[in-house]
Amino acid sequence: MSRISRRTFFEGTGAGLVASSVPLRGQPAPPAARTVPQTAIKLTVNGRVHRITVEDRWTLVEVLRDYLGLTGSKIGCDRGECGACTVLVDGKNVYSCSQLAVWADGRTVETVEGLAQNGKLDPLQQAFIRCDGPQCGFCTSGQLMSARALLNRNPHPNAEEVRAGMTGNICRCGNYNHYVESVLAAAGMRSAQPRTKA
Amino acid sequence: MTSLQTVGHPTSRIDAEKRVTGAATYTGDLRLTGMLYARVLRSPHPHARIRHIDLARAQALPGVKAILTRENCDVIWASGDMRNKRYLFNNPVRFAGDAVAAVAAIDRHTAEQATRLIEVDFETLPFVLDPEDALQPGAPEIQPGGNLSPTARGARGPETYRRGDIDQGLGAADRVFEDHYTSPHINNAQLEPRVAIAQWEADRLTVFTPTQGISNCHTEIARDLELPPEKVRVICQFMGGGFGNKNQDHDFELMAALLAKSAGAPVKLEFTRKEDFLSVHGRWPTKQYYKVGVRNDGTLTAIQLRGYSGMGPYRKGTGGIAGIDIYQCPNVERMVYPTYTNKAVAANLRGPDYPQGVFGIESLMDDIAYALKMDPVEFRLKNMTRKFQDQLPYTSNGLENCIRRGAEAFEWKKRWHAPNEGSGPLKRGAGMAMGSFASALGRSSAVIELDSNGIYHLHVGVTDIGTAAKTTMALIAAEELGVPLEKIDVIWGDTARCPYSVGESGSRTTTHTGWAVIEAAKDLKRQIVEKGLPKANAILTAAANTNPSLNGVARFSFVAHFAEVEVDTELGHVRVTKYVAAHDSGRVVNPLTAESQVKGGVTMGIGMALHEELLYDRASGLALNTGYYGARIMTHRDTPEVEVVWVQTEDPYGPYGAKTLGEPTIIPSPAAVANAIYNAIGKRVKDLPITRDKILGVLA
Numbered sequence: 001m002s003r004i005s006r007r008t009f010f011e012g013t014g015a016g017l018v019a020s021s022v023p024l025r026g027q028p029a030p031p032a033a034r035t036v037p038q039t040a041i042k043l044t045v046n047g048r049v050h051r052i053t054v055e056d057r058w059t060l061v062e063v064l065r066d067y068l069g070l071t072g073s074k075i076g077c078d079r080g081e082c083g084a085c086t087v088l089v090d091g092k093n094v095y096s097c098s099q100l101a102v103w104a105d106g107r108t109v110e111t112v113e114g115l116a117q118n119g120k121l122d123p124l125q126q127a128f129i130r131c132d133g134p135q136c137g138f139c140t141s142g143q144l145m146s147a148r149a150l151l152n153r154n155p156h157p158n159a160e161e162v163r164a165g166m167t168g169n170i171c172r173c174g175n176y177n178h179y180v181e182s183v184l185a186a187a188g189m190r191s192a193q194p195r196t197k198a
Numbered sequence: 199m200t201s202l203q204t205v206g207h208p209t210s211r212i213d214a215e216k217r218v219t220g221a222a223t224y225t226g227d228l229r230l231t232g233m234l235y236a237r238v239l240r241s242p243h244p245h246a247r248i249r250h251i252d253l254a255r256a257q258a259l260p261g262v263k264a265i266l267t268r269e270n271c272d273v274i275w276a277s278g279d280m281r282n283k284r285y286l287f288n289n290p291v292r293f294a295g296d297a298v299a300a301v302a303a304i305d306r307h308t309a310e311q312a313t314r315l316i317e318v319d320f321e322t323l324p325f326v327l328d329p330e331d332a333l334q335p336g337a338p339e340i341q342p343g344g345n346l347s348p349t350a351r352g353a354r355g356p357e358t359y360r361r362g363d364i365d366q367g368l369g370a371a372d373r374v375f376e377d378h379y380t381s382p383h384i385n386n387a388q389l390e391p392r393v394a395i396a397q398w399e400a401d402r403l404t405v406f407t408p409t410q411g412i413s414n415c416h417t418e419i420a421r422d423l424e425l426p427p428e429k430v431r432v433i434c435q436f437m438g439g440g441f442g443n444k445n446q447d448h449d450f451e452l453m454a455a456l457l458a459k460s461a462g463a464p465v466k467l468e469f470t471r472k473e474d475f476l477s478v479h480g481r482w483p484t485k486q487y488y489k490v491g492v493r494n495d496g497t498l499t500a501i502q503l504r505g506y507s508g509m510g511p512y513r514k515g516t517g518g519i520a521g522i523d524i525y526q527c528p529n530v531e532r533m534v535y536p537t538y539t540n541k542a543v544a545a546n547l548r549g550p551d552y553p554q555g556v557f558g559i560e561s562l563m564d565d566i567a568y569a570l571k572m573d574p575v576e577f578r579l580k581n582m583t584r585k586f587q588d589q590l591p592y593t594s595n596g597l598e599n600c601i602r603r604g605a606e607a608f609e610w611k612k613r614w615h616a617p618n619e620g621s622g623p624l625k626r627g628a629g630m631a632m633g634s635f636a637s638a639l640g641r642s643s644a645v646i647e648l649d650s651n652g653i654y655h656l657h658v659g660v661t662d663i664g665t666a667a668k669t670t671m672a673l674i675a676a677e678e679l680g681v682p683l684e685k686i687d688v689i690w691g692d693t694a695r696c697p698y699s700v701g702e703s704g705s706r707t708t709t710h711t712g713w714a715v716i717e718a719a720k721d722l723k724r725q726i727v728e729k730g731l732p733k734a735n736a737i738l739t740a741a742a743n744t745n746p747s748l749n750g751v752a753r754f755s756f757v758a759h760f761a762e763v764e765v766d767t768e769l770g771h772v773r774v775t776k777y778v779a780a781h782d783s784g785r786v787v788n789p790l791t792a793e794s795q796v797k798g799g800v801t802m803g804i805g806m807a808l809h810e811e812l813l814y815d816r817a818s819g820l821a822l823n824t825g826y827y828g829a830r831i832m833t834h835r836d837t838p839e840v841e842v843v844w845v846q847t848e849d850p851y852g853p854y855g856a857k858t859l860g861e862p863t864i865i866p867s868p869a870a871v872a873n874a875i876y877n878a879i880g881k882r883v884k885d886l887p888i889t890r891d892k893i894l895g896v897l898a
Contacts, residue, residue, distance in 0.1 A: 071227035072220020074438070076389045077471040081826040084389055112220040121218070129214040132794045136664030137217035138389035138438025144218065163834040170826055172387050172439055173664045174801030175794050176837040 041105035046114030054101045061085040061096035072112040072141045083169035086142035087111050093149035112141035127186040135173035143169045147183045204677040208790035211669045222436040225408045226393045235306045236467035239299040239313040241291035244540040244819030245325035248289045252317040261308040264460035267299045277446035279512040282341050292511030294820050295476030302457040302465045325819045329506040329537035340511045340538040347513045347536040356533040367500025367529025371491025378487045381554035381886045382811035385480040386547050390438025392469035396454035403430050407451050408437035410444040411701020413659050416693040418447035434661040434691040442546030445703045475824035482544030483508045486558040498527040505534040515545030521555035525581050549861040560631040560869035575605050586752035596782025596847035597756035604780030607843050608760035618880025623768045627878025632758045633865030637857035641745040643697035644714035646722050648738040657689045659699030666791035667707045674712045678719035705858035712853035717742035755857040756782040759870040765878045770890030780843040784857035796863045797840045803867020805832040
């Protein structure tokens, strides 16, 4: 692959303007309209191995959404501020809008679509439903993936640790209370009952 | 209040599983065969005349399929300005971010590159950013006829409300208090950026778009494109918030439709996050000058407001400054000047006219209470509204209970103290504020079809911007039909399959469309009694078009919020340490999702109090902080635990007595935080947001 740094990448494309002609799901990428450097990479996404030729300028979230059809990861800002695109790369939560797809070569990626196992929802997903975590739902996939990463490294966090672990995920509906409650409930630290005074 | 079978019990959203598995499809997730991508070129100047646009280089770029500019497109976006002709592409351009051209191409890169190849010859014009400056003689004229935006009747004067005699009221006062407050432009900043997909099949247009109201969006697209309404279909998938900026039809939908027509292929038009901050509207900035007369016993004799609202260059919102109406007072005068400026356009953001106005009036009332040596809670209990504008009786009024029960849950007597008490750099303080929001009734529709499997297919024109509207409608249907929630199948978000609904704006879905659902359910029950349950392929259909009204009464939701803050007097940092929100929204249909609404509105309000402002460079007229990081949108770590207290007042109107909820949740929040800061440090910050520099400034 040609050498491309994050800096030249962003300078060259302007903010948030990356993605090329959209190949259909499961088919090899078509030749780009212009001469754009391309690289063949191997990605393991939610347990499935994909060998894909990507344009070097593609971000990881574009490959996930536009190439693999995994649209659960959202693009809210495309500049590493909101966290709606959060996925796990080798178990670590990252903004997939701020990762080039070529950087993920040989790595393991987990997205929201891979959270449920054999049709059974992850405890976090169950708790998000019970505690009404999502309002509009656009930030939810990212919140879930940051929460998953947190519980993987700290199975029993307290509320302050949950807030710290998820503070890179913005929810403009402002439902942080219920997201924290959901994560604590999933970790078995607190009952998932709403605390409403009638 | 009598307990009901289904309504009033905490219930998870009917579509919750889709929201947590990534299966919920938003507009941006859609891809149509042969679809093109579109980008918009925007003005880099706050005010400029376009002398010439050269498209030659852009048109020569391989893959470019269509370009729109003012020269080949004179479509008027009527919802973009209530007073003037606002074209999709304007000349002159009147704010940095005004659209100049839109390009459709085979992919995003090509479209983006093409916008950069368009050469525009601008003649820059003088600009003005501040509404008071814009009204001075000699200010640059932004719209023909001057910078004071006319009233709906075309009069060039302030929006005015009067009762009693303001001079007499001020004369009868023992003391007159005078002060002024400001609030900035802030962005709705919903997580989902703007995106629309337009597709033509012969002369029929389908627009996929995240809208708060498919019905209005549909009729307005047809109006602006001069199409018969039956030729237009609007489909809203799951949608990622809006808070008031996805009502009506929008420029990006019209541009997508026109580009698709021109290119002969479906077009997806996407805005970037920066464009969302710049070119989609936010809350209008205000300047508020108050005069309040009061007797020594705390009785109000007069309230006067002169206010200025910066609307940007187009009149898309009311520009109202509301909040005085939460007080009872015989003599009131309110004059608000909605003014054109060369800043970003301003219109609805959650609780549109209220949070900034309540911040102003509640800051001053707080000062008055302290000056009269009254407890702020007692002062409000004495002066709170008993009749709407001292005239119309309320259908129900839980404000007093909101104040009393909120104060109790907050432990007001324990937490509130004399201003600036205690020593040491960390100071704690308690503050409160109150609010109200109209809970009107009005036109909506619903259709229910019962099939032979016992499934009730409920067609409602809602889109669910995060309020759980689909679930609310299903709960109301299940309650009225007396069937389990699982038997209700909600069909939503598609003008080809759903009847008229007011849309998710003004917190009207539950009261308006919920009432139609009840009437349709009653009709269906009558039909079942008459005809029996449907068999085989038969379907029973019931439809209701309802338009209830109020006569001689006013219907409002009420709210009182209580905040405790800790102020670091060395660093100026403010932390909210306790928050109680007491709400009278009548009967609460779903306490689980309603609680989410309250906590979300409070969080947004704290952000308005402490963080958010779209900053402008005075020299260039350009916005400086167009994004989440720069706007300092609230994060997990900024957000306190919010305790919700429901004051479920019995109301004789609305579905089971439900009143509005979503918008009132933000209304008193900035004022409550501001009043708590005053209690902590004994100094008043009168300009939102209350940032560290301002705290340190008043302490210096």
